[in-house]
Amino acid sequence: MTDFLQIQQDGGVLTVTMNQPATRNALTGNSAVAEFVALAERVARDASVRAVVLTGAGPVFSSGGNVKDMQRFFDDALTPAMIRDEYRHGIQRLTKAIYNLEVPAIAAVNGAAIGAGCDLTCMCDIRIASETATFAESFIKVGIVPGDGGAWLLPRVVGLSKALEMSFTGDALTAVEALQCGLVSKVVPADVLLATAQQLATRIAANPGPTLRLTKRLLREGQQNNLDNVLELSASAQALAHKTAEHREAVTAFIEKRAPDFHQSR
Numbered sequence: 001m002t003d004f005l006q007i008q009q010d011g012g013v014l015t016v017t018m019n020q021p022a023t024r025n026a027l028t029g030n031s032a033v034a035e036f037v038a039l040a041e042r043v044a045r046d047a048s049v050r051a052v053v054l055t056g057a058g059p060v061f062s063s064g065g066n067v068k069d070m071q072r073f074f075d076d077a078l079t080p081a082m083i084r085d086e087y088r089h090g091i092q093r094l095t096k097a098i099y100n101l102e103v104p105a106i107a108a109v110n111g112a113a114i115g116a117g118c119d120l121t122c123m124c125d126i127r128i129a130s131e132t133a134t135f136a137e138s139f140i141k142v143g144i145v146p147g148d149g150g151a152w153l154l155p156r157v158v159g160l161s162k163a164l165e166m167s168f169t170g171d172a173l174t175a176v177e178a179l180q181c182g183l184v185s186k187v188v189p190a191d192v193l194l195a196t197a198q199q200l201a202t203r204i205a206a207n208p209g210p211t212l213r214l215t216k217r218l219l220r221e222g223q224q225n226n227l228d229n230v231l232e233l234s235a236s237a238q239a240l241a242h243k244t245a246e247h248r249e250a251v252t253a254f255i256e257k258r259a260p261d262f263h264q265s266r
Contacts, residue, residue: 005035006057012050012205013198014043021058027116029069033094040097050205050212052101053197054124055108061133064115065091067142087147091116095149098123100220102213104204108197109133110190112172115142119150122157125216126200127184129175130193135183136172137163156223158183208246208262 004025006017016039018025018032027033043049056062073083098105098120107113107124112134121127121135129135137154139146146154146167155163158181166173175187188196204212214237222230241247246262253260 003035004030004032005039007039009049010198011202012048012209013053013201014039014049014051015053015055015194015198018054018056018062021056021060023066024060024063024112025056025058025117026063026066026069027094027120028091029066033090036094037097040101044102047209049103050207050209051103051201052105053108053194053201054098054105054120055194055197056110058111059132060111060117061107061109061113062117062120063112064117064119064138064148070142070144091148095119095123095153099149099153102216103209104201104212104216106197106201108193109135109175109184110193112136114138114172115146116148116150119146119148119153121183122150122153127178128186128188128193128197128200129178129184130190131175131187132190133175133178133184133187134172135166135178136170137166138170138172140167141170206262208244208250210244210246211241214241 004018004020006019008015008017020026020030023030039052043052072078104126105124107121107127109121109127109129111130111132113121114134114136115138118135118137137146137150139150145151151167154166157163158166162181165171173181173183175184178184179187186196218230218234218237221233225233246260249262250260
């Protein structure tokens with residue numbers, strides 16, 4: 001079987017392409033989970049990676065769960081407890097891996113993002129859509145719930161009311177509608193989508209790598225913690241940031257009125 005992910009590195013940016021257009025880049029019934037987990041582990045180990053761009057090959061970003069593969073759940077030998085464990089040790093590992101990526105992640109949504117594919121975009125930090133992209137929290141259409149964590153992810157991106165509307169109807173949003181509700185931050189023509197996402201990733205990756213990782217962690221903690229806790233975490237993270245070679249280089253470059261060289265400061 002062809003590997004699900006194609007990964008290219010250009011400087012500090014990884015461009016990750018889901019590459020099974022024949023299955024509409026489905027996330028189940030293949031090696032997708034294991035490969036996304038491996039990607040997260042690679043990013044955690046490799047300090048040279050400062051941003052990730054995620055997109056899909058073909059006309060679809062991701063169709064989410066493989067609906068044909070779901071027929072096996074009809075088998076009475078598969079108990080609810082077994083199915084629960086399959087989700088916990090399957091697609092939910094993908095959710096944790098991508099949501100907890102240590103570096104900023106940009107979803108370049110080239111086409112339909114359906115079900116878990118829509119939730120996959122919400123696992124990323126920033127979403128840029130092609131004019132041809134669509135988004136649907138469509139689990140209800142096939143009689144299931146968002147088992148990949150969409151009930152937690154989607155409301156944090158579009159707000160509870162819009163998330164409920166999307167989840168209860170399963171209706172698709174156009175790229176323009178996704179922009180209006182904050183699901184994406186930008187809509188661009190299809191032929192410049194990847195370049196636009198990569199340019200943004202390059203601007204992000206031009207900044208100090210260790211501080212990018214600390215900043216992302218703080219912002220994520222800020223979604224769950226109260227102000228006092230985040231202030232305490234911020235003080236600790238700032239103490240680490242002040243002791244990085246990148247901080248020393250940035251301050252020195254500012255005083256010397258020159259551009260910083262963060263590669264040399266490693």
